[in-house]
Structure formats: C-alpha cells, structure tokens
Amino acid sequence: MKKRIIGLWIAAAVMLAVIAGCSVAGQPQVASVSITSASTTPTTKTTAKPPTTRTTPPTTVTSTSELPRTVTAVSTAQVTTSVVQWAPPAGFDDWGGEIGARFAEDSAYNCPANVSQCTGIEVYTEYGCSPSVYVAVDVVRGAGSFVTTLNTLTSALAPHSQTIVVLGLDDEGTDLKAQIKDVHCQVN
Secondary structure (H helix, E strand, C coil), rough: HHHHHHHHHHHHHHHEEEEECCECCECCCCCCCCCCCCCCCCCCCCCCCCCCCCCCCCCCCCCCCCCCCCCCCCCCCCCCCCCCCCCCCCEECCCCCCCEECCHHHHHHHHHHCCEEEEEEEEEEEEEEEEEEEEEEEECCCEEEEEEEEECCCEEECCCCCEEEEEEEECCCEEEEEEEEEEEEEEC
C-alpha cells in the first residue's frame, strides 16, 4: 500500500509540475515542451485470502500542443513613373510655363500704318493663359548696340492655341534687329 501511495504522490507531483509549467502569473500558457510519457510501476496487493497478484499496466500520458504562428506576407511592387517633359511645337523656343515663341513669317502679319518697322512674334500656349501673355523684344542696331525694348500683352489664350503679336517702332533708323527678351503668362 505504501508503494501505491508513493506512486500516487509522484504522479501528483508530475501533474502539479505540468500545471505550473503551463501558466505564467496565473494565466494559462501553451507548454513549450510536451510530456511524452508518465508511468506507474506495477504493484502487488496482498490480503488474508490466498495471495493473488494484480498487476496494473503502465499508463502513458501524451500531450501535444500547437503553438500559434503569425505569418506576415511582404509584397514588393515596382512602380515606374515617367514625367513627360513638355516641348513646344517644332520651330518654337521654350519660354517656360508651357509657352513657346518664335518670330513669325513676314507674310503672316501686317505692320500697322503708324510705324515704319515691325516684327511679328508667334506665341503658343499648351495649357492656355488668362488674362494675357506678356511679350517683350529688345531692338538692337548692327552688332548688338541696344536701341529700345518693345512689349505688349495679348488677349487670353485657350489651351493649345497660338497667336501673332506685332510690335513696331517708328523711324529708329536702319540695320535694326529684334531679339525676343521675355514671354510668359501674365497673371494678375
């Protein structure tokens, strides 16, 4: 009988160790190591009757636990962006702000009656310009000696439109040349 009580105490101690190992601060936890087996030893019981032998088979306890796992998927995507660089139509110089300008063909404009000389500047705007486009040209003589600056404002321009600005001067002499100085969208 003593052997059986000792065996029960050992089994109770093993169970208490398992329970204690499965909790932290009183909270149930998943055991990090599983119990693979526990067994009792066979015992013999004797009574006043003729002796009989009773053998208790060993008991095996197996515990399997699955630990929760978090799987994080990481995706990488390659995004290609391109910036389209604005370019004015063929023959126009880029003046910034999606505005292009060039000297107009002489046959594309007429000089006003009150000037002796004039030049035409053709202006193109990609996105439109309101209330107007500012145009300025420097007038130089011969090899580049400055004479004057002529400027004007156009009316509002719609997107993808162009206009010709005529700038003229009266009686400044001969051998004059115009150089575009500035073209930009005039915003109040």
